[in-house]
Amino acid sequence: MTAARPAPPLSRNRDYQLLWVGQALSLFGFHGYAIAVPLLVLAATGSAAASGLVLGTIAAAQMVAGLPAGALADRWHRKAIMLSCEAAQALAAASVVAAVWFDAIHIGHLLAVAVVIGACAALFDPAEDASLPTVVTEEQLPAAVSMNAVRGLLGHVAGTAVGGALFAVGRVLPFVVDALTHAVAFVALSFVRLPRPAPVPRERRHLGREIAEGVAWVWRQPAIRVTALCALVLNLFFSAFYVVVLVLARDGGVSAGGIGVMAAMLGVGGVVGALAAPYLNRVLRPHVSVIAVFWVLTALTPLAAVLHGGPMLGALFFAMALLPPTANAAVMTRQLLLTPDRLRGRLTSVLGLAMGASAAAGPAMGGLLAQALPGAGAVLVCAAGMAVATVAVTVNRALRTISTPVVDHNPTEGKPDMDDDATYEVLRNDEDQYSLWPLGHEVPAGWSRVGKEGTRDECSAYVDEVWTDMRPRSLRERMGADTQP
Incomplete structure (x- = not known):
């Protein structure tokens, strides 16, 4: 019997690095496309309405396909889904290249491409998120x-800037780059090793029931439900606040260039916050990082009513973007580990649809507030909405369970909110990972009792004895297959 190979660090995790680099390029190309296509429509038709319609179709297609896509990501081979999405987007971008090159630009064609892009995003995101726990270890997941x-933020900032510059040089260039980046991402993905999901018997396949199962799963988990509802409200009012601040800056005499720098500071703050998130997640309990984000945003929002000038408002945006990546990483990590692998795609699609809806409604609400309540009034309404969500998330005790069942096998670490004098039982999930769980509490879906009960030290000693390989079962199987001749 040979000893199990330790998992490589994240910086040398071949599969994760291939996935990360490929998607960094793909996102760069997409955001270059997203800034160039409305400019292309304006140049070809002169219609701002048509330009907005093309961009809006991408978001609409993503929302419509969201829930079915999550169910399909749990049914089909996730690597095949991601490869198909990259191939489809590369071909779609290539068709736009041909249309621009031969001066055959038609709104119908661009709308069809927008549908392809939106549907591919809806399919790709849950497939990638659900695959992540099988690519990295539990310790590496945050x-x-x-x-x-970081990848998403850098792709947005760099892709937008380069896409606009390329369009100014030649209309076809950003679409060529988009097609090439998706092609490279396809090649990188083809070398990523992912386990095949357990097959779903044909007699149990029913898309509507599978979607309903995913929605029901999210709703039945108190910590996921509370954080999702409060984040939805926070996202709604922050999206509205963003528009309100842009209007206030314009009315205050800030130039268009200054407003652009303000908006960019939000992205810069997000990148800095995402880079700091791994460290902060090691020193902050998950529920503390979530509550901290709500309080910080609620406290900083009213400052927009008294701050003046682009630099000050840009600094405010920067500060507000620092903490959310830490909370997002903590919440997503716990959600993925809590959710059985067969439901992870639907988890992502349900939460993504809710957040997408609030992000779409927020700017419209912000525009209405800025028109109805000029000046500080609109800012204070947004602050009040955030405050309601902040109080709700602070007083709700279910949020404190977000740290379980992610429990380290070492009895002295990684067990937040655990009482040495209480009685516990040992649980095991489908990936052969173990957890301590308070006796008498409902066992979460995806976990089962192994029959061991006792004090914290007794249960931890049992886990130390039986859990000798910390890698998830799917990762062990994949690494074992790699060593076969």
């Missing part, structure tokens, strides 16, 4: 989630 956030 850092991996944080680095994925």
Whole structure:
């Protein structure tokens, strides 16, 4: 019998690095496309309405496909889904290249491409998120989630800037770059090793029931439900606040360039916060980091009513963006570990749909507030909405369970909110990972009792004895297959 190989650190995790680099390029290309296509429509038709319609179709297609896509990500091979999405987007971008090159630009064609892009985003995101716990170890998952956030923010900032510059040089260039980045991402993904999901018997396949199962799962988990509802309200009012501040800056005489710098500071703050998130997640309990984000945003929002000038408002945006990546990484890590693998795609799609809806409604609400309550009034309404969500998330005790069942096998570490004098039982999940759980509490879905009860020290000693390989079962199987001749 040979000893199990230790998992490589995240910086040398071949599969994660391939996935990260490929998607960094893919996102760079997408955001370059997203800034160039409305400019292309304006140049070809002169219609701002048509330009907005094309961009809006991407978001609409993503929302419509969201829930079915999550169910399909739990049914189909996730690597095949991601490869198909990259191939489809590369071909769609190539069709736009041809249309621009031959001066055959038609709104119908661009709308069809927008549908493809939105549907691919809806399919790709849950497939990637659900795959992440099988690519990295449990200990690496918070850092991996944080680095994925960095990837998204950098892709947005760099892709937008370069896409606009390329369009100014030549209309076809940003679309060429988009097609190439998706092609490279396809190649990188083809070398990523992912386990195949357990097959779903054909007689049990029913898309509607699978979607309902995912929605019901999210709703039945108190910690997930509370954080999702409060984050939805916070996201709604922050999106509204963002528009209100832009209007206040314009009315205060800030130039268009200054407003652009303000908006960029939000992205810069997010990148800095995402880079700091792995460290902060080691020193802050998950529920503390979540509550801290709500209080910080609630406290900083009213300052926009008294701050003047682009630099001051940009600094405010920067400060407000620092902590959310830490809370997002903590929450997403616990959600993925709590959720059985067969439901992870649906978890992502349900939460993504809720957040997408609030992000879409927020700017519209912000515009209405800025028009109805000029000056500080609109800012204070946004602050009041955030305050309601902050109080709700602070007083709700279910949030404190967000740290379980992520429990380290070492009895002296990684067990927040555990009482040495209480009685516990040992649970095991489908990935052969173990956890201590307070006796008498409902066992979460995806976990089962192993029959061991006792004090914290007794249960921890049992886990030390039986849990000799910390890698998830799917990761062990994949690494074992790699060593076969």
